[in-house]
Amino acid sequence: MQDASKFRRTGGSAVESGSSPETDPDRPVVFVLDDDPDVREALSSLLSSAGLRVLTFGSAAEFLKAKAPRCPACLVLDLQLPDINGLDLQQKLAEVNGPPVVFISGHGDIPSSVRAMKAGAIEFLPKPFSDEELLSAISNAIAKDRETTQQRSELARIQKSYALLSAREREVLPLIAAGLKNKDSAAMLGIAEITLQVHRAQIMRKMAAQSVTDLVRMASKLGIV
Template identity: 45%
Template sequence: MPSNEMVYIVDDDASVADALSSLLRVNGKQVKMFTSGQEFLDYPRRDSCACLILDLRMPGLNGLQVQESIAAQTTIPVIFITGRGDVPSTVTAMKGGAVDFLTKPIDESALLASIDRALEQNRKLQLAAFEKERLLARYRSLTPREQQVLPLLASGLLNKQAAWELGITEYTVQIHRGHIMRKMEADSFATLVKLSSKLNLESSEAS
């Protein structure tokens, strides 16, 4: 596990939190504990990848309220734990994107498996966000005219058709196309089309 990956535990029962923390540390996880949902929400996270073990019923904010607050701020996979589960809460938690819903006493193997799934999910989300930001940075490096040309070409228009749409010469479109390929780091036109689709560009941007 990278040094900045973290498993957060939010449970007002200190004995449960301590037991879970000991289990996870023995299995090579870094852990930070909180006794309330608000305490976790106020904590300035510095991790690159994380998951949250969240008690369902707590004084103050309950687990579902914490989950809702988290969803509005960031993406972190949540594993719910509870002393007594109920169907409505389970359904609400799962609809909110919870990875799992475990009842106490916690099955250690099930918990560890859930944590591994949650961390892998968060790694993928973080990687996707990083790649999307890199792609946007490349797109922003294009000139305004190149940003007009790109969706036209990606939509399947020939150079001369794109030139007619923009009122410029076909040769000028060819020049823009070369600059776009280089700046977008596309090794082929097919790659450029794929990158454009990830940006959700519409040819109407050129109008």
């Protein structure tokens, strides 16, 4: 099994070892992983003409050594590769927040397509497929990656703010999220209501919450009930 640990996204960006091309955070990139050079060349030409940056690879090992641009991305992945099964690579990439996958295959079958989709693939396209089908799938994958990146970035920001809370403030936050009144929360913690109000104000400030509703939303994202 190839090691996918180098292809790990931290803070919504891909981080790898190795060299990389110039990056533009606003311009998506499509990784094409197929062992057929003719397929790689054809797909590269098509995607480049659509305004997408394209990085092509002939093996999973080559792909995993490359350095990914810090921008929205997706992986067009052949099911059958010389060094690893595409489904196994998909699983490994999912464990390290890899890019959304669009499968292409000339040897696909129903069980493989079902497994791929259940594992989160955006699309499973049997060869031959139309340009429109591929471009549509890639567009959906990139849109999903943008959304996922935004969610990861927001969660990272919330976690950073949460780390600023004191131990007592972390006890108060779930009570606020539960909708308890200050008087009831103070009674549960055995502190004065005025002290509870001070903690509440500090929580709002440290979490950069614009309202109690905003704070409750953040608590929900942190899994605090």
